[in-house]
Amino acid sequence: MTAIVVTLATAIVTAACTTGLTGAAAVDDRPRFADQEAGDRVVVATTFTILADMARRVGGDRVRVESVTTPGADVHQYEPSVDDLKRVEGADLVVSNGLGMDDWLLRFIDGTDARHVVTSEGVDPLPVRSGNYTGRPNPHAWMSPDEGTRYIRTIALALADLDPDGADEYLDRAETYVAELDDLASRARAAVAEVPEERRVLVTCEGAFSYLARDLGLEELYLWPVNSESQGLPRQVTALIDEVRDREIPAVFCESTVSDAAMQQVASETGSRVAGLLYVDSLSAPSGPVPTYLDLLDHDLEIITRELTS
Incomplete structure (x- = not known):
C-alpha cells in the first residue's frame, strides 16, 4: 500500500x-x-x-x-x-x-x-x-x-x-x-425535562449545537454560525445582547477552541453569566476534563442542564 x-x-x-x-x-x-x-x-x-x-x-x-x-x-x-x-x-x-x-x-x-x-x-x-x-x-x-x-x-x-x-x-x-x-442520551433528556420550558435556550459562541439542541428540545442561539467565519462582529454581539436581555436568559456558554471575549461582553451587558466552558471540536488532553467522546458529551450536558436550572 x-x-x-x-x-x-x-x-x-x-x-x-x-x-x-x-x-x-x-x-x-x-x-x-x-x-x-x-x-x-x-x-x-x-x-x-x-x-x-x-x-x-x-x-x-x-x-x-x-x-x-x-x-x-x-x-x-x-x-x-x-x-x-x-x-x-x-x-x-x-x-x-x-x-x-x-x-x-x-x-x-x-x-x-x-x-x-x-x-x-x-x-x-x-x-x-x-x-x-x-x-x-x-x-x-x-x-x-x-x-x-x-x-x-x-x-x-x-x-x-x-x-x-x-x-x-x-x-x-x-x-x-x-x-x-x-x-x-436518555439521562440528558430526563435532565432537560426538569429545565423550565422558558429556559430551554442554549446560547453559545459557535452554532455547533444544532443537532444536540434538536434532540433535546432546546432552542439554539449563537454569536457566529461556523468558526471559519468572522467571530464576534459588533452586529453579532448586539443582536445576541438584545435576545439575551429581552428573554432574560440566565446563562450563556462558549467553546474551548475560541475566545470568549465577545460572549463576556454579552453577559456583562445583560446580567447573564458565562456559565462554563463547553467542548465541541476537540477533546482535552488525557489529564483534562474531556479525554473521551463520552466524557465530552457528559461534561457539556451536565453543565448546560445545571446552569439552565440554577
Whole structure:
C-alpha cells in the first residue's frame, strides 16, 4: 500500500510551518507511526481527536490510531503541517467527518490507495442558518448522541471490512459503545425535562449545537454560525445582547477552541453569566476534563442542564 505520508508531504512542502486556526494550542510529543512498529495492527488516521477516540474504542488492541489535529485545535479549515501529517504515515484507513468540515484532507489523500470512510455518511444534515455558510450542512453531527451512534457503527463496519478476522470484535465493541451513548442520551433528556420550558435556550459562541439542541428540545442561539467565519462582529454581539436581555436568559456558554471575549461582553451587558466552558471540536488532553467522546458529551450536558436550572 502506498504510504499516505509520501503524497501528503509532497503536497504541503511549501507549508511546513503552518498551524491551525488556534495556532500551536497544544504541543504534542506523542510517538509517530513512523517511529513505531504497528505490527499486525490496522493503522487508522483521523482528522480530529473525537474521531480518533471513537476509532480507538471500537478498534481496541487490533488498531493503532492517530489524529492529524491535536487536543485544543480547531478543525475548521485546518492547515496541516508536515509534523501533523507524520502522525498518519502509513495509515491503512483514513477517517474524516465530512459535511465540509475537514475537506482540507481530501487534497492530501487524493491519489493514494488508502481507504477513506466519512463518518457522517447517512446523516440527514441540518443547515447552517445564517452567515456566509447559510444553507450548507452544519458539520457538527457528532454532538448528537443519536448521530454519534451512526459514526460509531460506520467506523466499526469500515474496520470489519479492512480486517475481517476482527469483524466480530469490532461490531461487538461498537454495540457496547452505542449502548453507553444511548444511556447518556436518555439521562440528558430526563435532565432537560426538569429545565423550565422558558429556559430551554442554549446560547453559545459557535452554532455547533444544532443537532444536540434538536434532540433535546432546546432552542439554539449563537454569536457566529461556523468558526471559519468572522467571530464576534459588533452586529453579532448586539443582536445576541438584545435576545439575551429581552428573554432574560440566565446563562450563556462558549467553546474551548475560541475566545470568549465577545460572549463576556454579552453577559456583562445583560446580567447573564458565562456559565462554563463547553467542548465541541476537540477533546482535552488525557489529564483534562474531556479525554473521551463520552466524557465530552457528559461534561457539556451536565453543565448546560445545571446552569439552565440554577
